[in-house]
Amino acid sequence: MWWGRLRRVSAVVWTAVGSLAAWLWLLLGHGFFWRTNVSLPPREDPRDWPAVGIVVPARDEAAVLPESLPSLLAQDYPGRAEVFLVDDGSSDGTGELARALADRHGGLPLTVSSPGEPPAGWTGKLWAVRHGIGLARARAPEYLLLTDADIAHRPDSLRELVAAARTGGFDLVSLMARLRAQSLWERLVVPAFVYFFAQLYPFRRIGKRGSRTAAAAGGCVLLRLDAAARAQVPDSIRHAVIDDVSLAKAVKRSGGHIWLGLADRVDSVRPYPRLADLWRMISRSAYAQLRHNPLLLLGTVAGLALVYLMPPVALVVGLLAGNAAAITAGGTAWLLMAATYAPMLRTYDQPLWLAPLLPAIAFLYLLMTVDSAVQHYRGRGAAWKGRTYTRPGSAPEAAPEQR
Structure with missing residues (x-):
């Protein structure tokens, strides 16, 4: 019995290490996506202003x-x-x-x-x-x-x-x-x-x-x-x-x-005052972002779980099991996640205590993405203001002449 429990904790540790490695790469090797100082590049007034x-x-x-x-x-x-x-x-x-x-x-x-x-x-x-x-x-x-x-x-x-x-x-x-x-x-x-x-x-x-x-x-x-x-x-x-x-x-x-x-x-x-308003805004195009591909959906769900959900899970499991490796890997990954989110919160004038809540928000986005796929397979597709759009492959390919 103790051996089975140890194996489960070990699986959590290795998964948390994978999540930590992902966050180290996101922090340093993914175009510094988390920095929010990308504003309009240097510019000078042109001599002639175009129409x-x-x-x-x-x-x-x-x-x-x-x-x-x-x-x-x-x-x-x-x-x-x-x-x-x-x-x-x-x-x-x-x-x-x-x-x-x-x-x-x-x-x-x-x-x-x-x-x-x-x-x-x-x-x-x-x-x-x-x-x-x-x-x-x-x-x-x-x-x-x-x-x-x-x-x-x-x-x-x-x-x-x-x-x-x-x-x-x-x-x-x-x-x-x-x-x-x-x-x-x-x-x-x-x-x-x-x-x-x-x-x-x-x-x-x-x-x-x-x-x-x-x-x-x-x-x-x-x-x-x-x-x-x-x-x-x-x-x-x-x-x-x-x-x-x-x-x-x-x-x-x-x-x-x-x-x-x-x-x-x-x-x-x-x-977008209510969650339902934001849910519709995001879910209407989330599955289209994945090209209506079930394999991409499964990969996205697995990726979100590994990168965003695993760190707090590993930290909690480590604390309950007294496993220092799970605590360290999960806690460090969660800390890096919050640190990369903090600049965006500052940009939007939001309190920094919201940063540790990113795993919960990511789980919400995961549900919106799955709901987007469910709506697609129910035939509702990407619905917006009374119109519903099918996947591109089902649309005719002939286009009118450009005006």
């Missing part, structure tokens, strides 16, 4: 538009800029509200248009983006700013984005908008969401030429129009549910130089 077309896809966004759209119209930009809001079949008067806000606030010119329902094989957002790009192209801009309807911009946001793109020679510059972290659940889940994203796509690697890592944050993407044409976006990614990452990968594959960092001039105004 920019600002494309805003919007579906049932009347609740947030009064906070976001005026910030775009009020951009302090020395060059020519115009806003194209694409009303994607809204039922709450989004288009009419946008026109009223433009009449009330003035600022940059605003065009409101609607492309109608997306054809088979297109997500609604990308169909709206395609329509907006077509409208913008008629004005011959050098850059497109693709931004969501729930994103508010500081007055110098566009100026700084363009200066960074011109100075660094980037074809795509993206900022991960600062998400709301006010309610209890937002404070627990949102910083971890950004932390996990940075772990998947280390920001420092994205900006390096020759690196295969590519990602963007869809709320704020400045894109050269000719880079979009080379990458054939959005047509080449028309079925993508995780459209921002797909966009960045397409631009990088076509030879584009891209950059992604954390925002200090761009904020999301969309509230």
Whole structure:
């Protein structure tokens, strides 16, 4: 009996050692993903400010538009800029509200248009983006700013984005908008969401030429129009549910130089006050991130368990069994985990005592990921605002001609 108990403790020790090794690698060998000082790169004002077309896809966004759209119209930009809001079949008067806000606030010119329902094989957002790009192209801009309807911009946001793109020679510059972290659940889940994203796509690697890592944050993407044409976006990614990452990968594959960092001039105004709201936001695309592959799902669950759940389990088992090796390996891994999470908590002005809770938050994300797969196999897929999308392989491959 004692031998069986010893073997179980030994298995916990070796698993904890594996978790500790993973955290040592994540700390030092994974692009320093945990550091949060990746802000806009050095930049200088260009001699001539290029024209920019600002494309805003919007579906049932009347609740947030009064906070976001005026910030775009009020951009302090020395060059020519115009806003194209694409009303994607809204039922709450989004288009009419946008026109009223433009009449009330003035600022940059605003065009409101609607492309109608997306054809088979297109997500609604990308169909709206395609329509907006077509409208913008008629004005011959050098850059497109693709931004969501729930994103508010500081007055110098566009100026700084363009200066960074011109100075660094980037074809795509993206900022991960600062998400709301006010309610209890937002404070627990949102910083971890950004932390996990940075772990998947280390920001420092994205900006390096020759690196295969590519990602963007869809709320704020400045894109050269000719880079979009080379990458054939959005047509080449028309079925993508995780459209921002797909966009960045397409631009990088076509030879584009891209950059992604954390925002200090761009904020999301969309509230997620309840756990159910955050659950829907994350689970709707989690299984799509795994390419709807059951083996990747199993690997992800096992990886999350090893890296995030094993350290506290090993520490508790070690304390109960009086095993110093389990205590040391589990406790050290948990300490490293909390230490890498602390910078993100500081970025979001959250107390550092939340850092040791990361295993519990990771377990919550694990459940959301499994739920995403369950919903997919129940035929509900990635559902968002009344639309449900199938996996890409089931969508027709023929695409309409680019406008």
